Amino acid sequence: MLDIKDLKVSYGAVEALKGISLHVDDGEIVSLIGANGAGKTTTLHTITGLVPAQSGSITFNGHDLLATKSGKIVTLGMAHIPEGRHVFTRMTVQENLEMGAFSLKDQSGVGKGLERAFEYFPRLKERRNQLAGTLSGGEQQMVAMGRALMSNPTTILMDEPSMGLSPLLVKDIFSIITMLHAKGITILLVEQNAKMALSIADRAYVLETGRITMEGDANDLLHDEKVRRAYLGA
Known part of the structure; x- marks a missing residue:
């Protein structure tokens, strides 16, 4: 299991993550949605050691990732698609x-x-x-x-896999993501296409300017009026 608690990350004086907490259980697809600049990519980069954390903790199957070099993290069973x-x-x-x-x-x-x-x-x-x-x-x-x-890997972090692709290719990529999930791979998915991300996820988090503002069952968030207005064009 991937577990993040009270994670803070800053770029100089700019707070990118302001104490976020989230978890991904084995076998889940968890989506992290939000606007540009919300901190989604920073979250993935901190998990895989590409960006240092200011405070908080990240554990993966009992391993302290903040104390693990990025080159070692992949040997623990985690892969990152940037x-x-x-x-x-x-x-x-x-x-x-x-x-x-x-x-x-x-x-x-x-x-x-x-x-x-x-x-x-x-x-x-x-x-x-x-x-x-x-x-x-x-x-x-x-x-x-x-x-x-x-x-x-047992767990894959995916960062905007649909970016810049035609609608037909987006469907193909998301079909492959669901196939990987069916094979037992755990997935943390960062994606601006909130509708597609929520439609295949088990659970989801909404990240806004470095804070988790909503979380829950992905289908519930897909039909939540606030999420629909903000991210689904409804």
Whole structure:
């Protein structure tokens, strides 16, 4: 389980997170929604050690993540799919995927990881020798997701997976997220497409200017009048 308590993060004099608390239980999809600048990406970056915390605690299956180096966190079973995909543009699709397996102690698992990635993303198998920088935005998102799977994680943090994609590709990406969940992977999903995020989640949190302002069953929030007005265009 991922458990965050009273987490505060500042960028100089600017308070990005003002004491947030949230938890993700094993096997859940939990969505974190909010406007630009609310602190969603900062939350994920702090979990994975890319941004230091000012105070509070983050534990993952009994491990103190604030005392764990970011390169070690992936070995605990957590993968992070960053906002903007961040593929290695001058490397092939397969080379990008193989980079996701750097933490595996037994490198014989790389082949199995590739099989798993290609099972979820058949299009990547067709383009395995193509430079990642020549792919479409949707295909690059598939590479980022496939790369995360290579470490055989139990938990995946996803940051804006639908950003910049056509509505059809958004549906494809969210279908894959639900497939991963069905396989038993726990997911913390940061997403501006609140309707899609809430429609597939078990629970959700609303983050506004560094504070959790609402939380609860995702379906309840999907039909909450305040959430609908603020995030669903209703």
